[in-house]
Amino acid sequence: MSGRYGRGPRWWDSNLRKHSCRITMPRQVILDVLSNEEQHLSAEDVFLKVHKKYPDIGLTTVYRTLNLLTQIGLVVRFDFGDGKARYELSSGPEKKGHHHHLVCTKCNRIIDYDDFIEEEEKLFGKIEKVLSEKYDFEITDHLVRFYGLCEECRSEIQESL
Amino acid sequence: MSGRYGRGPRWWDSNLRKHSCRITMPRQVILDVLSNEEQHLSAEDVFLKVHKKYPDIGLTTVYRTLNLLTQIGLVVRFDFGDGKARYELSSGPEKKGHHHHLVCTKCNRIIDYDDFIEEEEKLFGKIEKVLSEKYDFEITDHLVRFYGLCEECRSEIQESL
DNA sequence: TTTGATAATGAAAATCATTTTCAATAAATT
DNA sequence: AATTTATTGAAAATGATTTTCATTATCAAA
DSSP, rough: OOOOOOOOOTTHHHHHHTTTTTOOHHHHHHHHHHTTTTEEEEEEHHHHHHHHOOHHHOOHHHEEEEHHHHTTTSSSEEEOOOSSSSEEEOOOOOOOOOOOEEEEEETTTTEEEOOOOOOOOHHHHHHHHHHHHHHHEEEEEEEEEEEEEHHHHHHHHHOOO | OOOSSSSOOHHHHHHHHTOOOOOOHHHHHHHHHHHOOOSSSEHHHHHHHHHHHTTSSSSHHHHHHHHHHHHHHHEEEEOOOEEEEEEEESSSSSSOSSOOEEETTOOOEEEEEEOOOHHHHHHHHHHHHHHHHHOEEEEEEEEEEEEEOHHHHHHHHHHHH
C-alpha cells in the first residue's frame, strides 16, 4: 500500500513498462532487495528483508511479484529440492550472468561458479546443436548442477569418526 | 495390509535386507511398478498404478516407501519445478543408467537421453576434477538439463500465428 | 492537475503435495 | 506358534504457494 518509493527511476522500469506492468512500490522494493543480494533467496527470505523497511508489504505480494518477474524474465527461479523455490535477478547491470551450481547434499549450501573452463562453453554449444537436431527440440537454456559435499561438511564427518 | 506378494523374490530384496528393511507387500508392489515403467512417475502416479491392483495400499505408504527407497539409493528423485517430485529406479537389472534431460517449458514433456557425444563424458570428468579442487568440494553426482520447446509445442505455436 | 478505469494490493481462506500421528497389523526371529 | 518391533493406513497436520475479494494506488486521458 501507500506512498511512492523514495529513490529515482531504475533500469528495470522500462522492462516493466514493456510488459504493461505498473511500477509500484512493492515491485520497486522487491527488485531493490534482489539486486542487492548475491544469494538465492526464497520468497520468505525476500519477504523478511522487505518487511524490515516496509512492513506493509505482504507475503502474498512477494509471491505474486516474484512470479511476475519470473514470467517477464527479470528473475530466474531455481528448485533445489528443499521444498522452497529460490529466486535470483537474471539481467540488468547488477546481473549475475549465466552460471552453474555446486550443491552440498548435507548442508544445502550452494556455490555459484561462472569461471568455466574453455572447453566447457564450447562443448555446451555443440551438445545443444546435436540434441536440437536429434530430438527436434529448440533449446533455449540449460541447467547444470554438481552435487556433493562441501569442505565444511567433509571435515565435520571426519571429526565424528 | 494383508497377505504376501504373489511372485518370488526379486533382485532388490538383498538391497532392502542390507539396510534392515522388511520385505513387505507394498514395497514389492511399488518396486514392481517402478521397474515396469520408463517414465518419471510422481508419487500420485505410482499410487494410482499400485491402487489398480492393490487398493489397500495407501498414498501415505507410497510416499514413505519412495522416501525410503531414495534414501537407500534404489530410487532417484527429480524436481522438475512443477510442484511434484518424480521418481525413477536408479539401479538393478532394469535400471536406466545415468542420463540427462530435455524439458519442454510449454508442455513439461521430459525426454531422457544417454547417447552422449564422446566429448561430453570426457569433459564432465574434467570439469568435476577442476571444480573439486578449486572449491574444495567432493562431487558425487551431477544434473544436466536442457530447457526449450519440443517439436509438438513448436508446431502448435506455428499454427496459432 | 484532477479524474476515472482498472491493475495491484493485503488479509484471510483455499489448495496441494507431502509429512506426522497413532492405533492396528504383519514380518522376521525365537 | 509366540514375541518383538517395523510397517501400515486413515485422518489430521504441515508448509509453501495460490486464490478470492474488497480496498487502494497507478497511469493515461481530459
